[in-house]
Amino acid sequence: MKIVVIGTGFVGLPHAAVLSEYGHEVHAYDIDAARIAAYQTGEAHEIERYVNEPGLPEVVADNLGRYLFFTTDITQIAEDGEVFFFCINTPPKRDGSTDMTYYFDAAHHLADLLARRPKKTRVVLVNKSTVPIGTARQLELIMREHGVENFGVASNPEFLAQGNAVEGSRRPDRVVVGADTPEDFQILRRLYSQFVNHVRIRYLETTPETAEAIKYMSNTLLLTYISFWNGVGARLAEALPNIRMEDLKIGVTSDARISTWGSYVSNGAGGSCFGKDIRSLIYQLNQAGRSTDILRAVYGINEYQKTYLIERAIHEAHFNFNQKTVALLGLAFKKRTNDMRDSAALRVVETLLSRGVRAIRAYDPLAMDEARRSWFNPDKNHLFERITYHETAKEAIEGTQALYISTDWEEFRGLARTIQTTVQPPYLVMDGRRMLPDYDMLVAAGYDYLPVGGQLLHGRPSDALAPAENGRAAASAPQPAAQPL
Template structure:
């Protein structure tokens, strides 16, 4: 089966490599010629465990190709996926200009039947806009070429994307024709053979499923952060509360960890977009509005604790940061708590010394040399008045506290992910603050 994927960002590249691994012939298309030339050589523009090996394996096998021109490869394909970005507009709505540009290009060049599948996260109703755009271009050309539009939202977790794709909880596909359903069933046959669930539904429901799923997970995170903040006020321990409620099978244990806020490319953007979709339809999603407010407040909670620890005077204090990425196993800093914390620290007159296993270059790209960067977690602690843990990378879980203490000017640790043990910290003479205790 020949398929093309437009967009070689996180979703497009992972999807392309994984489809190629199942035996499909995949052409990944991107207008960025420098990126495409690098990909042809196996140079990956993002950090995702195992992706570079998978890409190179399938390039060498001849199943994974790259191009800068969709028109050049369009009529060789049975399916074209759109995996281009849908960044939020100022009003929170998803910007569809890249998605619709792909649709326009397809309409301008299509000569035979094609299934156009949206993998980008798009609001409900986008499939109709894609269909209308393609049809309008076909009409301009005076041709009547059949095509179908479908929705196949992605549910990949950064840091675990290949496993998520190859062994999914479910595959959601929205279709409105038997022909498209049959072609997509053939594409996903390797997953059906392994008894993974492929759930077919109407297109609007598939589009809504993606937003509803991410918004539910964001809601659980903000709910637990709200509970954690109350736990601190009433003398409860949120970790014990989490164990107590997570053992209820109706609730479960996942996404109940308190912390210093969620970030990334999905949750913040998708919550905003779903709120805007509701407003456009005359409805207010009050729960999600609260989820968003709680998360924005939570990103500043470690700074508030630091401010209190120094009685409101942070000028000329040195603060070490462990973790810059929004989560472990990625270099992605989109909407990361670190960006909020860094701004607050710099505005307060602090010197910031940061270490992250993967995201240092990304942080340099975003904020430049406003902070100091280190290639070792202990080096970042030299003469620090406080350490803030923002990302729960594995290498941070069991540090040598004697070494940490010798490097720091004041033994103050603010744990934004609750990965350290308070008794252990006390034994080593640290003043320790976490979330929800």
């Protein structure tokens, strides 16, 4: 089939690349000429400047020029495309509603082209982006307004986890297709023939509105689960003595009805979906006159989680951030991606700067260029001049009085010895991801250790630890994550 993917970001590029693996002729379109030029090289370092996903550059390179094509001109491919996917950024507005400006601009532009195509064969317009419930109907009205003939609209939401987008596209747990007519369902069955009647993958056909709602419900339920563990499980272990966080998790999730996913407490969930989608759902339900109390609580817990370790450091460790230099390890919202959208690190930086830190020394294995270019740019805010970027975690830690771990990169698990050989106590380690299983080595050497989901451990020489304190330390010990966010 001839497929057109409109938008080549974290959703559009993996979707286009994997569709091309199955032999479809895929044309990926974007108005960003620099981005398209980077993809057309087929070079990993160029592709990863924009989308960093394991295995993605190889898929692009293998299919480039055979089944996969990139363009900034949609005019020609609009004439004979069969299925058009909208993979367009839909950012949140201040009131939580969805900014559909880019989406509607693209829809009107495409409608104008489709209305003028000489062939009137059936086309299906598919929303892959997360869009408010009812958007498929708005898309239908736009097409009719421009005089487009013989078309159908559909919703086919993506459920990709960043850092696993290629494998998630190849082997999804479900494919949800919302359409109106048997003809459109048949076209999309042909497109997704490898998934129809699959023994493991659920292929669901429903209405466009139901498909749109499934995406919002799924992301909101996942964030609810994460917020429950952060807002209840972590608080228990932080407030009451002798509660072992990992044992608590194992004991609760041993019930087959309770998922282990999301039970790993952290400094909050980020990324392009969770926060945006729950805010949009709150807005949509408010507009319909329905209660959103539970959604507001879930969102509030997650936002509070992103900076509360700093508040704990002030009130429990009596740490004064004013004129201190702090190392920040991890800028991406989670490991295996360079995506910083809604990352906890953004809030950490804002909070540290508001507390008067002298400098922030930052390091992330993948997100450094993104941070320099898009987020912590001195041209946006002169306070960002206090941020410096470093090539290794050790280099970032040098000359600091405190450390904040914000992302669950595996390389951070071995930091205890690096900390000891780089900086001397008094020193505060704030572990937002429970990444230091050998934290006791630090505490014994005099470093203060403050983990999410655990009590503050004051540094002291190892021979000064009484049995009761040893018990308290064990109760708060972080262990390797069974399932990171």
